[in-house]
Amino acid sequence: MAIMARITKAERKKIEAAVHKEFPNDPALQQVHIARKILSRELRTPAGVRSFPNFAHMRCEIRDAELEGLSFGEYIMKRHRRKTSAH
Numbered sequence: 001m002a003i004m005a006r007i008t009k010a011e012r013k014k015i016e017a018a019v020h021k022e023f024p025n026d027p028a029l030q031q032v033h034i035a036r037k038i039l040s041r042e043l044r045t046p047a048g049v050r051s052f053p054n055f056a057h058m059r060c061e062i063r064d065a066e067l068e069g070l071s072f073g074e075y076i077m078k079r080h081r082r083k084t085s086a087h
Contacts, residue, residue, distance in 0.1 A: 007038060012038065018037075019033045
């Protein structure tokens with residue numbers, strides 16, 4: 001489970017400066033990278049390791065849920081029940 005940690009204004013300014021320097025002529029790309037860096041600092045597990053879902057894997061699960069005629073939440077619960085009943 002991820003723990004949300006707010007970043008300070010100083011940290012945000014530092015991130016923005018670094019991203020603006022890295023992508024000086026592309027405001028859209030700057031916004032994407034600023035958001036990514038903020039999320040990577042805010043979403044951390046208790047051990048301090050980044051906790052991001054594997055989005056490609058998640059897209060496959062959404063497709064599998066659709067093929068089974070289930071919502072994504074229903075599919076995850078069904079998969080969880082299968083895992084717990086196997087043990």
